[in-house]
Amino acid sequence: MTDKILIKIDNLEVMLPESHIIVKKDEYLDLKNKASKGKYMSLSEVIEMISVSRPWFLEHVLYQPNIRSKIDIDKNKDGFVKYPNNQGGRYYFLASKTKQFFEENFAEIFSL
Structure with missing residues:
Protein backbone atom coordinates (compact mmCIF):
# COMPACT_ATOMS: atom_id res chain seq x y z
CA MET A 1 0.00 0.00 0.00
CA SER A 36 -19.76 -6.82 6.57
CA LYS A 37 -18.64 -10.12 8.14
CA GLY A 38 -20.29 -10.71 11.50
CA LYS A 39 -22.60 -7.71 11.15
CA TYR A 40 -26.36 -7.85 11.10
CA MET A 41 -28.88 -5.93 9.04
CA SER A 42 -32.47 -5.03 9.81
CA LEU A 43 -35.35 -5.66 7.42
CA SER A 44 -35.41 -1.94 6.60
CA GLU A 45 -31.71 -1.94 5.73
CA VAL A 46 -32.10 -4.94 3.41
CA ILE A 47 -35.11 -3.36 1.69
CA GLU A 48 -33.16 -0.14 1.22
CA MET A 49 -30.14 -2.05 -0.10
CA ILE A 50 -32.10 -3.74 -2.88
CA SER A 51 -34.47 -0.79 -3.49
CA VAL A 52 -37.83 -2.53 -3.28
CA SER A 53 -40.96 -2.00 -1.23
CA ARG A 54 -41.60 -3.87 2.00
CA PRO A 55 -44.71 -5.67 0.62
CA TRP A 56 -42.79 -6.73 -2.52
CA PHE A 57 -39.87 -8.03 -0.46
CA LEU A 58 -42.10 -9.98 1.88
CA GLU A 59 -44.10 -11.52 -0.99
CA HIS A 60 -41.26 -12.23 -3.43
CA VAL A 61 -38.48 -13.15 -1.02
CA LEU A 62 -39.25 -13.82 2.63
CA TYR A 63 -42.58 -15.63 2.08
CA GLN A 64 -41.45 -17.67 -0.94
CA PRO A 65 -41.08 -21.29 0.30
CA ASN A 66 -38.22 -22.12 -2.09
CA ILE A 67 -36.24 -19.05 -0.98
CA ARG A 68 -37.12 -19.41 2.70
CA SER A 69 -35.81 -22.98 2.70
CA LYS A 70 -32.40 -21.57 1.68
CA ILE A 71 -32.19 -18.52 3.93
CA ASP A 72 -34.08 -19.30 7.18
CA ILE A 73 -31.66 -20.43 9.91
CA ASP A 74 -34.39 -22.64 11.40
CA LYS A 75 -34.78 -24.51 8.09
CA ASN A 76 -31.20 -24.56 6.81
CA LYS A 77 -27.93 -24.71 8.75
CA ASP A 78 -26.36 -22.48 6.08
CA GLY A 79 -29.18 -19.94 6.29
CA PHE A 80 -28.57 -16.32 7.24
CA VAL A 81 -31.98 -14.91 8.20
CA LYS A 82 -33.56 -15.20 11.64
CA TYR A 83 -37.30 -14.99 11.11
CA PRO A 84 -39.36 -13.47 13.94
CA ASN A 85 -40.90 -15.81 16.50
CA ASN A 86 -44.20 -13.94 16.39
CA GLN A 87 -46.08 -11.45 14.24
CA GLY A 88 -44.55 -8.01 14.58
CA GLY A 89 -41.20 -9.47 15.66
CA ARG A 90 -37.87 -8.52 14.11
CA TYR A 91 -35.98 -10.14 11.27
CA TYR A 92 -32.19 -10.38 11.53
CA PHE A 93 -30.00 -10.74 8.44
CA LEU A 94 -26.32 -11.68 8.46
CA ALA A 95 -24.98 -8.86 6.27
CA SER A 96 -22.23 -10.69 4.36
CA LYS A 97 -24.40 -13.63 3.33
CA THR A 98 -27.40 -11.40 2.58
CA LYS A 99 -25.38 -9.32 0.13
CA GLN A 100 -23.90 -12.43 -1.45
CA PHE A 101 -27.32 -14.06 -1.81
CA PHE A 102 -28.81 -11.09 -3.65
CA GLU A 103 -25.77 -10.85 -5.92
CA GLU A 104 -25.95 -14.54 -6.84
CA ASN A 105 -29.75 -14.91 -7.08
CA PHE A 106 -30.77 -11.64 -8.73
CA ALA A 107 -32.35 -13.25 -11.82
CA GLU A 108 -34.29 -15.85 -9.80
CA ILE A 109 -35.67 -13.30 -7.34
CA PHE A 110 -36.72 -10.73 -9.89
CA SER A 111 -38.32 -13.28 -12.23
CA LEU A 112 -40.85 -14.37 -9.58
Missing part, protein backbone atom coordinates in the same frame (compact mmCIF):
# COMPACT_ATOMS: atom_id res chain seq x y z
CA THR A 2 1.18 3.47 -0.75
CA ASP A 3 -0.11 6.79 0.43
CA LYS A 4 0.79 8.75 -2.68
CA ILE A 5 1.44 8.32 -6.35
CA LEU A 6 4.02 10.37 -8.11
CA ILE A 7 3.86 10.81 -11.87
CA LYS A 8 6.53 12.88 -13.54
CA ILE A 9 5.69 14.36 -16.90
CA ASP A 10 7.87 17.32 -17.73
CA ASN A 11 8.26 18.10 -14.03
CA LEU A 12 4.55 17.62 -13.30
CA GLU A 13 3.79 15.93 -9.97
CA VAL A 14 0.43 14.65 -8.81
CA MET A 15 0.10 13.93 -5.12
CA LEU A 16 -2.82 12.26 -3.42
CA PRO A 17 -4.43 13.99 -0.47
CA GLU A 18 -3.57 12.52 2.93
CA SER A 19 -7.10 11.12 3.12
CA HIS A 20 -6.56 8.81 0.11
CA ILE A 21 -4.55 5.67 -0.53
CA ILE A 22 -4.06 3.38 -3.50
CA VAL A 23 -4.76 -0.32 -3.08
CA LYS A 24 -5.08 -3.18 -5.53
CA LYS A 25 -8.64 -3.79 -6.66
CA ASP A 26 -8.72 -7.36 -5.31
CA GLU A 27 -7.45 -6.14 -1.94
CA TYR A 28 -10.14 -3.42 -1.88
CA LEU A 29 -12.88 -5.94 -2.70
CA ASP A 30 -11.59 -8.30 -0.01
CA LEU A 31 -11.59 -5.51 2.58
CA LYS A 32 -15.07 -4.44 1.51
CA ASN A 33 -16.33 -8.00 1.87
CA LYS A 34 -14.74 -8.43 5.30
CA ALA A 35 -16.31 -5.17 6.49
Whole structure:
Protein backbone atom coordinates (compact mmCIF):
# COMPACT_ATOMS: atom_id res chain seq x y z
CA MET A 1 0.00 0.00 0.00
CA THR A 2 1.18 3.47 -0.75
CA ASP A 3 -0.11 6.79 0.43
CA LYS A 4 0.79 8.75 -2.68
CA ILE A 5 1.44 8.32 -6.35
CA LEU A 6 4.02 10.37 -8.11
CA ILE A 7 3.86 10.81 -11.87
CA LYS A 8 6.53 12.88 -13.54
CA ILE A 9 5.69 14.36 -16.90
CA ASP A 10 7.87 17.32 -17.73
CA ASN A 11 8.26 18.10 -14.03
CA LEU A 12 4.55 17.62 -13.30
CA GLU A 13 3.79 15.93 -9.97
CA VAL A 14 0.43 14.65 -8.81
CA MET A 15 0.10 13.93 -5.12
CA LEU A 16 -2.82 12.26 -3.42
CA PRO A 17 -4.43 13.99 -0.47
CA GLU A 18 -3.57 12.52 2.93
CA SER A 19 -7.10 11.12 3.12
CA HIS A 20 -6.56 8.81 0.11
CA ILE A 21 -4.55 5.67 -0.53
CA ILE A 22 -4.06 3.38 -3.50
CA VAL A 23 -4.76 -0.32 -3.08
CA LYS A 24 -5.08 -3.18 -5.53
CA LYS A 25 -8.64 -3.79 -6.66
CA ASP A 26 -8.72 -7.36 -5.31
CA GLU A 27 -7.45 -6.14 -1.94
CA TYR A 28 -10.14 -3.42 -1.88
CA LEU A 29 -12.88 -5.94 -2.70
CA ASP A 30 -11.59 -8.30 -0.01
CA LEU A 31 -11.59 -5.51 2.58
CA LYS A 32 -15.07 -4.44 1.51
CA ASN A 33 -16.33 -8.00 1.87
CA LYS A 34 -14.74 -8.43 5.30
CA ALA A 35 -16.31 -5.17 6.49
CA SER A 36 -19.76 -6.82 6.57
CA LYS A 37 -18.64 -10.12 8.14
CA GLY A 38 -20.29 -10.71 11.50
CA LYS A 39 -22.60 -7.71 11.15
CA TYR A 40 -26.36 -7.85 11.10
CA MET A 41 -28.88 -5.93 9.04
CA SER A 42 -32.47 -5.03 9.81
CA LEU A 43 -35.35 -5.66 7.42
CA SER A 44 -35.41 -1.94 6.60
CA GLU A 45 -31.71 -1.94 5.73
CA VAL A 46 -32.10 -4.94 3.41
CA ILE A 47 -35.11 -3.36 1.69
CA GLU A 48 -33.16 -0.14 1.22
CA MET A 49 -30.14 -2.05 -0.10
CA ILE A 50 -32.10 -3.74 -2.88
CA SER A 51 -34.47 -0.79 -3.49
CA VAL A 52 -37.83 -2.53 -3.28
CA SER A 53 -40.96 -2.00 -1.23
CA ARG A 54 -41.60 -3.87 2.00
CA PRO A 55 -44.71 -5.67 0.62
CA TRP A 56 -42.79 -6.73 -2.52
CA PHE A 57 -39.87 -8.03 -0.46
CA LEU A 58 -42.10 -9.98 1.88
CA GLU A 59 -44.10 -11.52 -0.99
CA HIS A 60 -41.26 -12.23 -3.43
CA VAL A 61 -38.48 -13.15 -1.02
CA LEU A 62 -39.25 -13.82 2.63
CA TYR A 63 -42.58 -15.63 2.08
CA GLN A 64 -41.45 -17.67 -0.94
CA PRO A 65 -41.08 -21.29 0.30
CA ASN A 66 -38.22 -22.12 -2.09
CA ILE A 67 -36.24 -19.05 -0.98
CA ARG A 68 -37.12 -19.41 2.70
CA SER A 69 -35.81 -22.98 2.70
CA LYS A 70 -32.40 -21.57 1.68
CA ILE A 71 -32.19 -18.52 3.93
CA ASP A 72 -34.08 -19.30 7.18
CA ILE A 73 -31.66 -20.43 9.91
CA ASP A 74 -34.39 -22.64 11.40
CA LYS A 75 -34.78 -24.51 8.09
CA ASN A 76 -31.20 -24.56 6.81
CA LYS A 77 -27.93 -24.71 8.75
CA ASP A 78 -26.36 -22.48 6.08
CA GLY A 79 -29.18 -19.94 6.29
CA PHE A 80 -28.57 -16.32 7.24
CA VAL A 81 -31.98 -14.91 8.20
CA LYS A 82 -33.56 -15.20 11.64
CA TYR A 83 -37.30 -14.99 11.11
CA PRO A 84 -39.36 -13.47 13.94
CA ASN A 85 -40.90 -15.81 16.50
CA ASN A 86 -44.20 -13.94 16.39
CA GLN A 87 -46.08 -11.45 14.24
CA GLY A 88 -44.55 -8.01 14.58
CA GLY A 89 -41.20 -9.47 15.66
CA ARG A 90 -37.87 -8.52 14.11
CA TYR A 91 -35.98 -10.14 11.27
CA TYR A 92 -32.19 -10.38 11.53
CA PHE A 93 -30.00 -10.74 8.44
CA LEU A 94 -26.32 -11.68 8.46
CA ALA A 95 -24.98 -8.86 6.27
CA SER A 96 -22.23 -10.69 4.36
CA LYS A 97 -24.40 -13.63 3.33
CA THR A 98 -27.40 -11.40 2.58
CA LYS A 99 -25.38 -9.32 0.13
CA GLN A 100 -23.90 -12.43 -1.45
CA PHE A 101 -27.32 -14.06 -1.81
CA PHE A 102 -28.81 -11.09 -3.65
CA GLU A 103 -25.77 -10.85 -5.92
CA GLU A 104 -25.95 -14.54 -6.84
CA ASN A 105 -29.75 -14.91 -7.08
CA PHE A 106 -30.77 -11.64 -8.73
CA ALA A 107 -32.35 -13.25 -11.82
CA GLU A 108 -34.29 -15.85 -9.80
CA ILE A 109 -35.67 -13.30 -7.34
CA PHE A 110 -36.72 -10.73 -9.89
CA SER A 111 -38.32 -13.28 -12.23
CA LEU A 112 -40.85 -14.37 -9.58
